[in-house]
Amino acid sequence: MEHGSGHDTGHHGGGHGGGHAGHDPEQFRRRFWLSLALTVPIVVTSHMVMDWFGYSLDFPGVRWVGPVLGTVVFLYGGWPFLAGGLRELRERAPGMMLLISMAIVVAYVASAATSIGLFDLDFWWELAALVTIMLLGHWQEMRAVGQARGALGALAALLPDDAERLDDAGRPHPVPVAELRVDDLVLVRPGGRVPADGRIVEGAAELDESMITGESRPVARSAGDRVVAGTVATDSTIRVRVEAVGADTALAGIGRLVAQAQASGGRAQVLADRFAALLFYLAAFAGLATFAVWALLGDPDQAVVRTVTVLVIACPHALGLAIPLVVALSTALSARAGILVKDRLALERMRTVDTVLFDKTGTLTTGRHTVTGVATTAGLDSGAALALAGAVEADSEHPLARALVAAADARSTSPAGSDAGPTPPGPTSAAEPDAGPTSAAEAGPARPVARGFRALAGRGVRATVDGVDWAVGGPALLRELGAPVPDDLRRAAGEWSGRGAAVLHLVRLPEGGPPEVTAAFAMEDQVRPEARAAVAELRDLGVRKIVMITGDARPVAEAVAADLGFRPGVDEVFAEVLPADKDKAVAELRGRGLTVAMVGDGVNDAPALARADVGLAIGAGTDVAIESAGVVLAGSDPRGVGGVIRLSRASYRKMRQNLAWAAGYNVVAIPLAAGVLAWAGIALSPALGAVLMSASTIVVALNAQLLRRVRIAPAE
16 A cells, blocks of 8 residues: 655755655664763763863773764764765755754864874763754754644544455455455445445445544435545445555555655745755855964964854755755644645645635535425325335436435434424424434334336336335426326425426326326435535635635525625626536636635646646545545535635744744854854853754744634534
């Protein structure tokens, strides 16, 4: 399985990535502890330190402790910096590693020269402390970045090691997940993880999909539904037909997206790279100028000390970490919330978006019809009408038929007569297909069994229930049968049609008698409950305009917009738009000077997603839509758009804060390191310079960690 976890979170050149490519925290940890162990005796035997604390050590070879152990620290502890500096020199991309290399090389040469009597400096302890502190800073930095990138390893850990593959006789056999192939049948037991992407062929279960979508509540999945590798069957056993394995699974795709986002750069990163390169040249010039000035003043010892301190202080350590750590953290945190950032520039632009354009079907609505109203004639209640209609439609594959069957099945396990939804005008009651069961005694009427099913092409279906013929269909069926619609049902159907709902009728066909229309059903693409919250949240975030686009008739679109709380005269609806023209709507909005984020899920949304300032694909949508988008919402919850805006604003704010701190630190610290205030008794030693440089890095790292406080996932 490909997760791309080897991608470096940084960049080549003067900043963070170029210096750290291929490094791991463990390397710096080992080198730090050994260097620290060697630094202690170097410091203890330093004449300068002994004078400070008023003690004396004198034993054979004491004068060689510093040179011998200091050389080991320089070569072993300093090797990652020396190698990184050479690499930056070869790539002609000077940066942090080259600056550190220059500092420790100058310090080592000065120390060696002191040992042979060329200078009067006690510098070995400064060199050892400098290398050790640098190692500590890099170790902690790489740990922080590694923790931020840990989402990739966490994704890989979601897959089980083994799967239970069913043989031709239906017997399960444990096999490694790597051996699964497309079309294999696997058994997933309660509490087990789905080993590969596939479709349920038998059974039903509540699946915990939080690791993919960020949604905490389990989702009901049954035969025919698609399931994703890594999700957990919480309560029941299911059998799954494998449709994708390995690198083709959604989980692998998520891993690639996270790695791609963490490796990608943005405008702020380009700025940091340029600043780091500029800082190298500035530090090199400042170091040479410092050495020249102090040498001309007749103090070669101070010339060396000041030069080393300038080079240490100028290391763009905090600058190198300022952007990559924010990138790594933001993409990892968003991935855990079900928001996958493919393009860093798209995330940066999201903070400036003032218009969000939603595709209606599958984004703001569920994309499938549900029964939203039931009207019946006297003598027939809504539960019985649904049970009869569901029985007649049971063998039909039409989407409206499946909605009726689902409503009938749900009503049969719901409290009898419960109508929690809005009641349509007239003798109607709202179907409530999602009502949960209370007890068998309270359940509604069970769906009867129909015989002699016949499909009437383009009109409806017929079947026999308990010896009586029934038909279900739309206006074409009524015209063919010559069946008059009672006034009360006609009024209800007229109101439903006026808001764009499809209307089906239940017709009794008595033997030897005229057809009787006994019930009507409103069928609508249901608005997602979370869509209303998404619209309200975007408004709270300051988005000026919410726009919906759909190919549906205007009455349907206007009804959905009203349900979502669109503001007349502010928000907009594009209705009856051909699929090929969706991108023209985006172009029109952008032509008005608006910054547009487009949210969609279908193949016909791809051009619009690409044309928008930011394209956001619903992850449950098609691969084409996902490829055209800069940000992917792994689930189907439109509230994720608000999370992207909050993340964009917060991460950009952290980048600016970190850059300002890193740049300001160098502006103030370099002159102090050069000794401009030495006349006032204020001077920085190389070791103190290393401490301040590391402290600056810690400030940047801690500031980036505050991103964890940003709410990205939808509020429950």
